[in-house]
Amino acid sequence: MLYELRHLKKVYNHRTVLDIEDLILEEGQVTGLLGPNGAGKTTLLKILTFILSPTSGKIRFKGKRVDFAGGNLIDLRRKLVLVQQQPILFTSTVANNVAFPLRIRKIEKTERERLVEELLELVGMLSFRDAMAHRLSGGETQRVAIARALACFPEVILMDEPTASVDVENQIVIERIIGEINQKRDISVIFTTHNMIQASRLAEKTVFLFEGRVARSTYENIFSGFIKEDEKGDKVCMLQGGMELHVKNGKPGPVRISIDPERIKVGQREGDLSPRNAFTGRLIQLTDENSRVRALVDVGIMLSVLISKERLEDLDIRVGMKVGVRCPEQSIEVF
Amino acid sequence: MDFFVDSLLSAILLLGSLDPELLEIIGVSLKVSSTSTLIASLVGIPAGFLITFRAFRGKALLITVLNTLLALPTVVIGLFVYAFISRRGIFGHLDLLYTQEAMIIGQVILIIPIVTTFTISAVSRIDERYRETALTLGANALQTAWIVFREARFGLVAAVIMAFGRVIAEVGISMMLGGNAKGFTRNMTTAMALEYDKGEFILSVALGIVLLTVSFGMNIIFHYFQGKTRV
Numbered sequence: 001m002l003y004e005l006r007h008l009k010k011v012y013n014h015r016t017v018l019d020i021e022d023l024i025l026e027e028g029q030v031t032g033l034l035g036p037n038g039a040g041k042t043t044l045l046k047i048l049t050f051i052l053s054p055t056s057g058k059i060r061f062k063g064k065r066v067d068f069a070g071g072n073l074i075d076l077r078r079k080l081v082l083v084q085q086q087p088i089l090f091t092s093t094v095a096n097n098v099a100f101p102l103r104i105r106k107i108e109k110t111e112r113e114r115l116v117e118e119l120l121e122l123v124g125m126l127s128f129r130d131a132m133a134h135r136l137s138g139g140e141t142q143r144v145a146i147a148r149a150l151a152c153f154p155e156v157i158l159m160d161e162p163t164a165s166v167d168v169e170n171q172i173v174i175e176r177i178i179g180e181i182n183q184k185r186d187i188s189v190i191f192t193t194h195n196m197i198q199a200s201r202l203a204e205k206t207v208f209l210f211e212g213r214v215a216r217s218t219y220e221n222i223f224s225g226f227i228k229e230d231e232k233g234d235k236v237c238m239l240q241g242g243m244e245l246h247v248k249n250g251k252p253g254p255v256r257i258s259i260d261p262e263r264i265k266v267g268q269r270e271g272d273l274s275p276r277n278a279f280t281g282r283l284i285q286l287t288d289e290n291s292r293v294r295a296l297v298d299v300g301i302m303l304s305v306l307i308s309k310e311r312l313e314d315l316d317i318r319v320g321m322k323v324g325v326r327c328p329e330q331s332i333e334v335f
Numbered sequence: 336m337d338f339f340v341d342s343l344l345s346a347i348l349l350l351g352s353l354d355p356e357l358l359e360i361i362g363v364s365l366k367v368s369s370t371s372t373l374i375a376s377l378v379g380i381p382a383g384f385l386i387t388f389r390a391f392r393g394k395a396l397l398i399t400v401l402n403t404l405l406a407l408p409t410v411v412i413g414l415f416v417y418a419f420i421s422r423r424g425i426f427g428h429l430d431l432l433y434t435q436e437a438m439i440i441g442q443v444i445l446i447i448p449i450v451t452t453f454t455i456s457a458v459s460r461i462d463e464r465y466r467e468t469a470l471t472l473g474a475n476a477l478q479t480a481w482i483v484f485r486e487a488r489f490g491l492v493a494a495v496i497m498a499f500g501r502v503i504a505e506v507g508i509s510m511m512l513g514g515n516a517k518g519f520t521r522n523m524t525t526a527m528a529l530e531y532d533k534g535e536f537i538l539s540v541a542l543g544i545v546l547l548t549v550s551f552g553m554n555i556i557f558h559y560f561q562g563k564t565r566v
Contacts, residue, residue, distance in 0.1 A: 051470055074475060082471040088464040091486055101472045152473055 001063065002027040002156065002188055003048060008057030010043055010212075018043050018212045020057070025190065025205070027062070030182050032203030033192040040212040041192035042085070045160050048190065049082040080156035086165055087145030089133035094125065094144050097133050101151040119147040123177055139170025146177055150185070157181065159191040163198065178202055196220060200289060210258075215333065220304045221259035227252045227334070237334070241300040245277050245327060250334030263331030264305040266295065267324040268315060278326040283319050286312075297325050338536075346541035357538070361545055364522035367435050367513075368503040371442035376495050379447045383454025383494075384480055388466075398455065404448035409441075409507030416441045416512055433514035438522075441508035446498035453497060457490025458483060492560045496553050503549060 003025040010018040018040040025031050025048075033041045046052035047059070053068035060066065061076060081101075089097045095116050102112045120126040123143040128136065133144065142162060149157055162178065163171040179202065182189045193199050199206045208215045210222065225239040227250050237245045237257055247257065269280070281299030293312050295305045303325060307315075317323055349357060386397065418424055420431040420440075431437045461483050469482040484491070506524035513520030515529055523542045530539040 049471055051467060074473070077471065078473040081473075082467075084464060084468070086464075088462060088468050090465070090468075090482060100469075100474075104472070104474050104478050148472065 001025075002029075002061070004058075004060040004063075006058045008047070008059065009055045010040075010047065010052070011055040016212060018047070018054070020044070020212075020214055023207065023214055025188075025207075027188055028182075028186060029204045030178065030189045030191075030202055032199035032206040033190065033209060034194070034196060034199045034206050035192075035209035036194055038211075039209040041194075041209055042160055043212075044209065045082065045158050045190070045192055049080060049158055050077050051082070078152065079154060080158060081149040081152045081154040083142070083145050083149050083157065083159040083162060085160040085162075086138070087141055089136070089141055089144060089148075091134055092132070093129070094120070094131050094133050094136070095129045097144055098148045098151050101148060105152075115151060119150050120144075122150070122180070123147045124173060137167075137170075139166035139174070142166055142170065142174060143177070146174070146181075150181065150187075154187060156188045156190065159189070161193060162191055163193070163195075175202060197287075210256075210335070213335065215258055215335065220261050221264075222256060223259075223301060224254065224256050227255050237332075239301060243279070243300050245332060246329055247332050247334055248329045255334050258333050258335070259303065259327050260331045260333070261294070261304045261306040263328060264303060265326040265328065266297070266305055266307055266311075266315065266317075267326070268317065269322070269324045276326075277328065278324060280322055280324050283317055283321050283323050286319055295323075297323060299325060303327075342536040342540045345537040346544060349537060349541045350544065357541060357545075359518060360521055360523055360526045360542065363435065363520065364503060364524070365549075367438050367509075367522060368442065368499060371439045371502050372446065372495060372499040374439070375443045375446040375450050375498055378443075379450025379494075379498075380454050380491060382447075383451045384458060384483070386451070387455050387458045388480075398452070401448045401452045401455075405452060407445065407448070409445060409505045410511065412441050412444050413508050413511030416444065416508075420512075432512065433516055433520060435513065435520055437512040438509050438520060441512045442502040442505070445505065445508060446501055449498045449501060450494050453494030454487075454491060457487045457494060460490065461486045489560060492557065496557050500550060500553060504546065 001024055003023070005020050005023040008018065008020040008023075009016060033044060035041050043052065047054050050066065050068070050073050058065065061079075066073075066076065090100065098116045098119055099112055102115055107115070117126065117129075120129060123146050125140065125143050125147060128140065128144070133141070136144065142165075146157075146159075146162075159178070163174050166174065175198070178189055178191065181187050191202070223239050225237040225245075227235055227237050227247065229252060230236050235247050235250060235252070237247045237250070237255065239245065239257075245257070250257075279299040281297040281303070283295060284298050284302070285294075285296040287294045287296075289306070292306050292308055295307060295312075297303045297305060305325065315323075386394065416437065417432070420426045420429065420437055422432070431440070465482055465486050466479055469479040474482065504524065506528055509515070509520070509522050509525045510528065513522065513525065515521050515525040521529075523546050527539045527542045527546075530536065530542075
């Protein structure tokens with residue numbers, strides 16, 4: 001277990017930006033923190049890097065309680081390193097930037113030069129060795145920042161939106177680097193992203209953050225709606241577009257719901273499914289996702305559904321066809 | 336007009352002849368002003384860093400006071416220091432009055448607020464991410480400060496040059512605490528004031544030329560650093 005968070009809260013000016021009941025991040029994995037802007041991803045990342053202290057709650061790092069008030073943070077910080085969204089390189093050469101962590105760790109000159117070369121090679125920036133760091137493009141800067149982070153010999157590398165401000169080419173390179181440092185160098189990687197596809201492509205585990213909270217298993221199909229009780233006392237959530245979903249919990253009033261894509265049922269027709277929370281829609285897109293297929297169905301709202309490849313074959317559905325979907329009450333989370 | 340041109344020509348001849356008295360006066364100026372700038376920088380730059388990065392009570396008030404002290408007249412400092420080091424003052428027994436040390440004390444008081452406030456403004460303009468980055472890369476407080484120092488060097492050099500410019504050109508402190516003693520505390524500005532009083536313009540003008548040349552030289556150094564550190 002790498003991190004163990006309990007009842008963690010961060011409050012800024014009376015506003016709770018992070019409120020995590022319970023979260024465990026495993027060692028040796030690539031973990032994605034997924035969520036829209038303002039979900040608290042960066043705040044969480046800074047707390048995980050121990051450069052920001054939580055307002056309340058406990059963090060354990062590798063089984064040991066982290067004491068934010070005490071002075072032992074520098075030893076902890078040296079085990080991990082943060083690559084910021086728009087990393088800052090010091091006003092000097094690329095090589096000097098990568099050498100900085102080595103220098104403060106008092107690594108002697110020949111070894112330092114060898115490591116700088118090796119790390120720049122890893123991120124494909126060796127030819128920029130003597131270039132001035134502030135003349136690099138966004139993607140190049142990001143790659144040098146990763147090399148500099150690796151020069152800290154971290155056990156964990158944390159990256160804030162590593163590909164958000166770079167072009168497509170650099171995005172591919174950076175994703176390759178992330179995989180490589182995790183597998184070849186055995187470094188745990190934690191990164192934030194608002195790109196669901198990127199998270200599922202890179203991460204072994206994805207944590208979805210929404211408004212400062214960890215949403216349980218889902219990280220998609222988020223809608224705002226309004227809960228009413230009907231005449232039978234059942235709770236109904238009214239969504240935009242006039243859709244109505246029966247829900248189990250949640251107080252009457254404005255809410256947000258998320259629907260677990262793994263629990264949504266798909267049939268060839270709406271009639272194949274039991275009538276509650278069932279809709280007919282058009283299949284917009286099918287995407288291959290390792291052992292499964294992600295289907296995007298337009299039922300007035302866009303629903304993302306994960307189904308097995310076998311199930312897809314049984315169904316024999318194609319893009320453009322009408323399909324039936326049903327959202328069981330257990331698949332809906334109200335928050 | 337002839338009078339001015341004559342004075343100017345004679346002044347240039349005087350400079351060309353490397354008159355020993357003239358050189359001595361210039362030497363006193365450079366020595367005293369460099370020393371006071373050095374001391375003020377050693378105090379003011381770290382103070383500026385601490386004020387920027389530490390949170391403490393009365394921080395805003397302290398910065399306001401420092402800003403006010405930027406406008407401190409040299410004669411007020413002269414009087415103030417005089418009160419301490421004159422025979423009747425509490426440091427009277429140290430015999431500091433009318434020495435170069437006294438001039439340095441006064442000049443240091445004059446420019447510490449300059450160095451400190453300019454350091455604060457140079458350092459606080461540096462992106463917070465430099466500090467954060469250094470911290471996450473494992474730097475301790477001192478190494479982190481060094482990174483910020485490096486990034487702020489352009490502003491810090493400007494602060495030091497400003498301070499030097501202020502002391503090399505001031506006359507109140509040098510006159511009141513140095514006493515314009517020939518061969519000891521007579522510097523460029525006090526000599527100019529004296530020569531003016533005597534109606535001897537040639538030395539005055541020569542010293543004025545030197546003073547401007549020194550300022551010009553400082554500006555060249557300033558631009559050299561600017562070229563080196565500007566991205």
